[in-house]
Structures are given as structure tokens and as C-alpha cells.
Amino acid sequence: MYKSFDNFDLAYIKSIIDNERVYEKGHISSDFSHDELATLVKYPDVLIKVKNAEEISAIMKYAYEKSIPVTVRGSGTGLVGGAVPVEGGIMINTSLMNQILELDDKNFTITVEPGVLLMDLAAYVEENDLFYPPDPGEKSATIGGNISTNAGGMRAVKYGVTRDYVRSLKVVMPNGDIETFGSNVVKNSSGYSLKDLIIGSEGTLAIIVEATLKLLPLPSESISLLVPFETMQQALDAIPEILRSKTNPTAIEYMSKETILNSEKFLGKKFPDSKHDAYLLLTFDGNDINIIENDYSKVANLCLAQGAIDAYFIDTDERKKSVWSARGAFLEAIKASTDKMDECDVVVPKDLIADYIKYTHKLSKQLGVRIPSFGHAGDGNLHIYVCKDGMPEEIWQQKLKTAFKKLYQKAQEMNGLVSGEHGIGYAKKQYLKESLGENQIKIMQQIKNVFDPKNILNPGKICQ
Numbered sequence: 086m087y088k089s090f091d092n093f094d095l096a097y098i099k100s101i102i103d104n105e106r107v108y109e110k111g112h113i114s115s116d117f118s119h120d121e122l123a124t125l126v127k128y129p130d131v132l133i134k135v136k137n138a139e140e141i142s143a144i145m146k147y148a149y150e151k152s153i154p155v156t157v158r159g160s161g162t163g164l165v166g167g168a169v170p171v172e173g174g175i176m177i178n179t180s181l182m183n184q185i186l187e188l189d190d191k192n193f194t195i196t197v198e199p200g201v202l203l204m205d206l207a208a209y210v211e212e213n214d215l216f217y218p219p220d221p222g223e224k225s226a227t228i229g230g231n232i233s234t235n236a237g238g239m240r241a242v243k244y245g246v247t248r249d250y251v252r253s254l255k256v257v258m259p260n261g262d263i264e265t266f267g268s269n270v271v272k273n274s275s276g277y278s279l280k281d282l283i284i285g286s287e288g289t290l291a292i293i294v295e296a297t298l299k300l301l302p303l304p305s306e307s308i309s310l311l312v313p314f315e316t317m318q319q320a321l322d323a324i325p326e327i328l329r330s331k332t333n334p335t336a337i338e339y340m341s342k343e344t345i346l347n348s349e350k351f352l353g354k355k356f357p358d359s360k361h362d363a364y365l366l367l368t369f370d371g372n373d374i375n376i377i378e379n380d381y382s383k384v385a386n387l388c389l390a391q392g393a394i395d396a397y398f399i400d401t402d403e404r405k406k407s408v409w410s411a412r413g414a415f416l417e418a419i420k421a422s423t424d425k426m427d428e429c430d431v432v433v434p435k436d437l438i439a440d441y442i443k444y445t446h447k448l449s450k451q452l453g454v455r456i457p458s459f460g461h462a463g464d465g466n467l468h469i470y471v472c473k474d475g476m477p478e479e480i481w482q483q484k485l486k487t488a489f490k491k492l493y494q495k496a497q498e499m500n501g502l503v504s505g506e507h508g509i510g511y512a513k514k515q516y517l518k519e520s521l522g523e524n525q526i527k528i529m530q531q532i533k534n535v536f537d538p539k540n541i542l543n544p545g546k547i548c549q
Contacts, residue, residue, distance in 0.1 A: 087541070088152045090130035090174055098131060098175075101143050106181075108132040116161060117176060118169070121223075122420075124427055125166035125511055129156065129176035136181050138255065138263055138294035145292070146261030148175055148541055155259075156543050157288040159200060159227030163234065164428050165510030167287045171545040177292065179229055185209055186295065194252055194269055196297045199229025206298075216303040218244035220336075221506065222413050229293045235285035237506035239336040239412075240368075242463030244301075246506070248284045255295035256283060259537040269297050282532065287508050288543040290536040304370040307335075309399040309408060310381050312388045313361040317341065320363035321439035323391040324462050327367070328435070330387055332380035335368040337463030338412060339438070344419065344459045348411045351418035356411050357404070361394055365462065366412060415459050416468070423455070425473035427485055427512070431496040432505030435465040444495050445469055454484045466505030493520065509547045517547070 088094075099107055108114075110130050118128045135141050148155050154174035161168055170176050183200035188210070195210060195217070204224035210217050220238035221231060230236075232254070237246040253267035267273065267280035283291055314320040324337060345359045358364070367384060369377045385396035399405050420426060433441050442458060449456040455474055460467035471488045473481045493503060493516040503509065503516045518526050529548035533540070540549070 086152070087154050087172055087174065087544075090153055094147075094151065094153065095131060097147060098133065098144070101147075102133055102135070102140060106134040106136070108134075117158065117178070120161050120163040120166060120168055120510075122164050122427060124425075125169045125171070127169050127171050127173065129170040130173050132176045132178060134178045134181050138257060141177060141257045141292055141294060142261045142263055144175065144177060144261075145257055145259060149260045149539060152539055152541060154541050154544050157229075157292050159230040159233075160202070160223075160225055162223045162226045162230065163510060164430070164507050165504075165512040167234070167508050167510030167543075167546060168230075169511060171511055174541075179227065179294075182294070183227075188213060188215075189269070190215070192269055193300045193302075194297050195300055196295060197228055198295060199227060199232075199293045201228045202226070203228060203231060210300055211303055214303045215300040217250065217298065217300055219247045219250060222416060224413070228296060228298075232284055232293055232296060233287050234506065234508040237461070237464070237466060239338060239461060241461060241466075241506075242337055243333055243335045248281065250299045251280065251284055251296060252299055253297045254280050254283050254293055256291035256293055258291050259539065259542045263294070264291070267297075282536075285508070287510060287546055289533060289546050290542070292542070302372075305372045306374045306377050307368060307370040307405070308377055308381055309405050310365075310367045310369070310385060311357055311397040311399060311408060312365045312367070312385070313358050313394045314363045314365070314388075314392060315361060315394060316392075317363040317442060318439055319392040320365050321442070321462065323365065323388050323393070324438065325436055326387055326391060327384055328463065330383055332369070332384050334380070334384065334463065335370045336366070337461070338366040338459070339442075339462035340364045340366065340412070340415070340459045341457070343457055344415055345411070347418040347422050347457070348414050351421050352411060352414055354407065354411065357397055357399070357408060358395075366408065419457050419470050419472070423472040423474050425481065426470045427489070428507070429469040429471070429489060429492045430466070430504045430507040430513075431469070431492065431501050432464070432466045433496055433499045433501035435463070437499045437501075438462055438465055438467065441467060441495065441499060441501075445492070448488060448491055452484050452488055454488060456488065461505070464505070465501070489516065496520075511546055514547065514549070 154172040156170040158168040182198035221236040455472040458469040
């Protein structure tokens with residue numbers, strides 16, 4: 086099906102790309118053979134660090150003609166093998182395409198290359214009194230990667246997800262053609278939204294080379310609220326009441342005592358409170374401090390009425406940074422607490438979060454395996470980790486397979502979905518098929534075939 090990459094192909098690549106940016110097999114860092122979790126490992130035959138769309142176009146024209154598979158990679162912070170070159174071939178790394186091209190403060194947009202890091206984009210726009218709301222936990226991820234997985238993050242409960250902030254995308258098609266989908270306009274009812282097909286497609290339909298993103302005015306005030314509860318049920322029961330209170334919080338995060346203790350150990354810093362079983366961490370932002378104070382006071386009193394132990398106001402920059410940096414370290418902290426783990430990124434209706442987390446606790450006891458979790462309680466997206474904790478590999482694989490099967494089945498029973506924001510990649514394909522059924526998978530395969538009839542772009546992912 087695919088042509089094996091050989092010395093003639095390498096010679097051609099070196100004739101169009103500066104040789105210091107071309108890495109042959111045997112000289113490729115192991116970092117490029119896996120993503121963040123390293124549960125799937127495969128090296129490309131050649132790694133190319135590209136600098137512009139024209140280079141990508143030239144590479145794709147050659148790869149399309151020769152039927153050589155191509156995988157695109159940004160920072161490699163994914164968790165489902167989406168940027169792992171399972172068929173070998175060419176890997177295109179966009180990390181050098183990291184320029185901010187234009188800030189349009191009249192239309193409240195910014196145009197960037199795909200290799201710009203989320204944390205750099207956020208800092209740049211804030212310096213200009215503007216705001217890019219999507220806030221995934223991994224700040225070193227690239228914008229191209231965020232768009233490719235439709236990343237959400239902690240502020241999704243108020244502001245939405247990445248898709249809501251993409252105005253237009255310039256892409257290189259699998260045959261090397263360069264197209265622009267969407268436009269820098271607020272409304273668009275001009276035919277099928279091809280831009281929205283690219284968002285969340287995990288690099289399987291086209292290669293993002295430029296993105297124009299919507300911005301908002303930077304809120305002048307922000308206050309966080311940390312609320313401890315004696316039980317998980319009390320904490321999660323408070324969430325529907327918060328959402329009905331008309332206070333419009335920016336973020337509502339759920340965390341357990343175990344997860345906080347892992348974070349304290351990992352960072353070497355104490356959390357403001359880690360004595361209780363369950364916590365909600367909320368943020369309120371806006372431009373009127375009186376409205377914000379009224380909102381967080383209302384939520385604090387509501388939580389206390391629901392059985393909260395206390396409500397800690399976090400209103401200084403130093404305290405906010407301390408608390409939210411601990412929250413941002415949860416994934417790395419859990420990873421550091423075990424020798425191996427894998428993740429389940431389900432999303433369920435918000436009113437069923439408590440039932441789902443209870444089920445993970447029950448499953449943990451049944452299987453004799455540790456299953457810590459945390460999540461975006463305000464939008465129903467949970468991050469659940471199955472930890473190896475030194476057990477023999479064969480036993481671990483059996484328990485992992487059983488745990489994932491049951492976790493995804495339970496999400497489906499609750500009318501939930503396989504992934505809220507991390508994508509499907511290679512690792513979750515079977516669970517997607519079981520969740521959506523053959524008809525929807527077939528439609529996805531047909532869309533893939535229209536964009537990429539030779540199936541050379543990130544093959545073996547999502548619906549294949």
C-alpha cells in the first residue's frame with residue numbers, strides 16, 4: 086500500500102530542505118517516537134523540521150506522488166498516540182513555525198503559525214490587553230495541536246473550546262495544494278464548514294500551516310474560590326446548584342484528596358488545604374469587581390449550604406498562581422506516582438459526574454488497580470488514569486484492557502462520549518467504533534477518503 090522510504094527519497098528531501106533540518110533514521114531522538122504517555126512507540130524513517138508552508142507543500146506533493154505516509158507533530162504532548170508515525174515514513178515537525186504573524190486589534194483576531202505555544206500566545210495577547218480563552222492544562226502544547234484535537238480546558242464551562250475561537254485555517258492538503266478554509270468574519274453560512282472538519286481531525290485530513298483566532302478583551306478582575314467538602318458526593322451535588330445560580334463561573338474543577346497529595350509531592354509545595362476528601366476549585370472573571378464579588382459570595386454560601394467545610398477566597402496573584410499551578414500539575418503528578426499509566430478522557434452529562442466517579446472507585450476495588458481522577462466538573466469532562474504501580478506487565482495489560490472496556494461502556498450507558506478533548510488518535514479507535522457504531526465510522530472514513538484518497542496523512546488514526 087505504501088512505498089518504503091529509501092535513499093532516493095531521502096536524497097530528494099535533502100534537495101529541497103536544508104540538510105541540518107533533516108534527520109535520518111538512527112539519528113532521530115526517541116522523543117519523536119512517542120507522545121506524552123509513551124504507550125505507543127514507532128520511529129519515522131525521516132524527521133523534517135519545516136519552516137514554512139511552501140516546504141510542507143513540496144514535501145506533500147512528493148509524498149503523494151510516491152505514496153509515502155506522513156505524520157505531523159507539534160510538541161508531542163498528546164495522550165492517545167495521535168502524532169506517532171505508526172506506518173513510519175515522513176514526520177513533519179512544525180515547532181520551528183512559531184511566529185505570531187499579525188495582531189488585528191480592530192477585529193479582535195490574531196494570526197499565528199501552528200508551532201506557536203499556547204503559553205506564548207496567551208502571554209502575548211495579555212500584554213496587549215486581550216484574551217485567548219481556551220485553557221488546556223498542557224501550556225507547552227502548540228496551537229496547531231490544540232486545533233487538531235479541539236482542545237478545551239478549564240475555562241470551557243464559560244468560554245467554550247478551541248473550535249469556538251478559530252476564524253480561518255490555511256492548510257496544506259495531502260496532495261500538496263494550499264487552501265484557506267474560513268475567513269476573518271464573525272458570521273459564515275457559505276456552504277459546508279470545511280474549517281470545522283479540520284478542527285479536531287488530528288492531522289488526518291490536512292496540515293495546518295496558519296490559523297486566525299478570535300480574541301476577547303482581557304477581563305480586568307479574576308478571583309478563585311477553593312471549596313473543601315467531606316465527601317465527593319457533596320462536592321459534585323453542589324455543581325448543578327452552582328450552574329443554576331446564574332453566577333457564570335469561568336471554571337469549575339473537581340479534585341480528590343489523593344490527586345492533591347500527588348501534586349504536593351510532585352511540586353514540593355503545599356496546597357492551601359489537603360485535609361478533606363473532595364474539593365471544588367472555581368474562578369470568576371469580568372470587569373466589574375462588584376458583580377464578581379457578588380457571584381463568588383453567592384456560590385460560597387451555596388456550597389456551604391450544600392455541606393462544604395469552608396470556602397477560601399484566592400484573590401492575590403501569588404495565591405492564584407500557587408493553586409492553579411498545582412491544578413495544572415495533576416497529570417504530571419499522577420504520572421510521577423507510578424511506573425506506567427494510561428488515560429481515559431470521557432465526557433458525560435454534568436448531572437452524572439458523581440455517579441461516574443463512584444463507578445471508577447468501585448471498578449478500582451474490583452480490579453485491584455489504582456484509578457485516580459480529576460476533571461472539568463462544569464462541563465462533564467473527566468480525566469481518569471489507570472496506574473500500573475509495579476504490577477507485572479502481562480497482568481497490567483489485562484487489567485488495563487478490562488478497565489478501559491468497562492469505563493467506556495459506562496460512559497456510553499450514560500450517553501457520554503469517548504473523548505472530551507484529548508482526541509482518539511491510535512489508542513482509542515476501537516472504543517470510538519463501539520461508541521458511535523459502524524454507520525458513523527463509515528461516514529468518517531468517507532470524509533477521510535475525499536480529503537486524502539491515498540490515505541497518506543497520519544494513517545491508522547481515529548476511524549481507520
